[in-house]
Amino acid sequence: MITPKFYFDELLPISSHRLEIVQSLADNQVVVIAGETGSGKTTQLPKMCLQAGLAENGLIGCTQPRRIAARSVAERVAEEMEVVTGGLVGYQVRFQERLGPQTRVKFMTDGILLAESQHDPLLGKYSCLIIDEAHERSLNIDFLLGYLRRLLPRRPDLKLIITSATIDTGKFARHFNLQKKPAPVIEVSGRGYPVELRYRPLEREDGKPRELNQAIYAAITELDRTSTGGASSIPGDVLVFLSGERDIREAGKFLGKSNLRETEVLPLLARLSAAEQQKIFHPGAKRRIILATNIAETSLTVPRINAVIDSGLARISRYSTRSRVLRLPVEPISQASANQRSGRCGRLGPGVCIRLFAEDDFNLREEFTQPEIL
Numbered sequence: 001m002i003t004p005k006f007y008f009d010e011l012l013p014i015s016s017h018r019l020e021i022v023q024s025l026a027d028n029q030v031v032v033i034a035g036e037t038g039s040g041k042t043t044q045l046p047k048m049c050l051q052a053g054l055a056e057n058g059l060i061g062c063t064q065p066r067r068i069a070a071r072s073v074a075e076r077v078a079e080e081m082e083v084v085t086g087g088l089v090g091y092q093v094r095f096q097e098r099l100g101p102q103t104r105v106k107f108m109t110d111g112i113l114l115a116e117s118q119h120d121p122l123l124g125k126y127s128c129l130i131i132d133e134a135h136e137r138s139l140n141i142d143f144l145l146g147y148l149r150r151l152l153p154r155r156p157d158l159k160l161i162i163t164s165a166t167i168d169t170g171k172f173a174r175h176f177n178l179q180k181k182p183a184p185v186i187e188v189s190g191r192g193y194p195v196e197l198r199y200r201p202l203e204r205e206d207g208k209p210r211e212l213n214q215a216i217y218a219a220i221t222e223l224d225r226t227s228t229g230g231a232s233s234i235p236g237d238v239l240v241f242l243s244g245e246r247d248i249r250e251a252g253k254f255l256g257k258s259n260l261r262e263t264e265v266l267p268l269l270a271r272l273s274a275a276e277q278q279k280i281f282h283p284g285a286k287r288r289i290i291l292a293t294n295i296a297e298t299s300l301t302v303p304r305i306n307a308v309i310d311s312g313l314a315r316i317s318r319y320s321t322r323s324r325v326l327r328l329p330v331e332p333i334s335q336a337s338a339n340q341r342s343g344r345c346g347r348l349g350p351g352v353c354i355r356l357f358a359e360d361d362f363n364l365r366e367e368f369t370q371p372e373i374l
Contacts, residue, residue, distance in 0.1 A: 004081040004088055006051045012040030014188050021045070021186060022052045025128075025159055029152055030176040030183040033163040036190025037298070037343040041163050042069075042132055043077050046089075046105045049128050054159060055104035058127030063110040065133050065141065066270060067093040068277050069300050074098070074107040096274070110140040117147055128159040133298050134172065135164035135336070137371035138317075145175065152178060165298055165340060168368065192346040195308075198222075201358040212247070212311065212356070213254035216240055219309045219354040220260065220289065226352075236306040237288040239296060241341050243313040243330045245269055248291040255289060268292035268302070294333070297340045301347065308345040310338060312357040317372050334369040338362060 035041035074091035086098035173182035345351030
């Protein structure tokens with residue numbers, strides 16, 4: 001039997017809540033954990049559950065909204081516990097699986113767990129489930145939460161943890177009022193350094209709009225002129241949030257012709273192969289500009305980022321009642337999403353976030369992204 005190492009980084013805020021979380025799980029079937037970006041909830045919670053003995057009668061299942069997150073978090077947790085991925089800690093995503101007979105902690109996308117519920121309605125192989133990034137409120141997450149609400153009275157031995165960064169904790173706690181009282185909520189602060197916000201809208205003072213790629217290049221040169229010095233021993237990497245693959249390809253071509261010295265431009269999107277996605281987690285000597293969709297907004301921590309450039313846009317799933325199809329129009333993101341994006345550069349030290357839209361525009365946006373089911 002594999003002997004894992006249970007090391008909890010005391011610098012991560014969630015580590016100081018370990019005893020409280022374990023005790024809450026012992027006393028309740030459902031626990032809601034509201035952890036800010038950088039609190040360590042995604043990597044540390046499965047280890048806490050494993051150490052507390054919750055894998056003795058079944059698997060600890062951890063869902064992530066995206067395949068790249070499920071894979072990278074599984075590899076990170078296995079590395080921290082000094083075990084091989086696919087052994088004690090494994091993952092399953094569409095078209096790829098690394099699990100074994102000794103696996104006790106299984107990372108997967110929420111779609112995988114939802115599919116499993118069709119042929120195993122009681123989810124009998126799990127003794128504990130962690131639904132991470134519940135604030136994203138995708139169709140899969142909402143269906144899962146509704147399904148689990150009905151399942152839990154039939155599976156009193158099943159423990160459930162719901163966790164997120166920008167969660168409306170009251171709604172989730174009230175939804176799981178199994179004993180005629182809301183589920184307990186544990187608030188965990190983030191480990192964030194201050195992030196300076198700069199607004200550089202595409203519309204110039206003379207009324208003429210700038211082209212998006214020109215605005216990104218201008219923001220990069222501005223960052224070069226006013227280097228934060230927050231991570232002086234390493235080249236500061238820049239994470240650029242764009243709405244989709246087409247914008248990423250066009251920005252990549254534009255920046256490739258811009259003669260940026262000692263700079264590597266890398267795309268980050270769901271369609272890339274696992275090998276291409278892994279490049280993001282292994283920085284080299286050059287400064288990197290990473291062009292990403294909202295895949296990098298939560299769960300996924302890209303190392304060495306100390307600046308963010310945010311277009312303020314994303315492809316958001318919408319259902320057209322007239323044509324009866326799902327569409328993915330490009331729309332302005334919510335305030336919560338914008339704050340998540342800016343928080344990506346406050347991990348190593350003080351960071352800078354340049355928003356390519358006006359502050360007034362930000363203040364008029366919705367506070368949270370509308371749940372997909374609506």
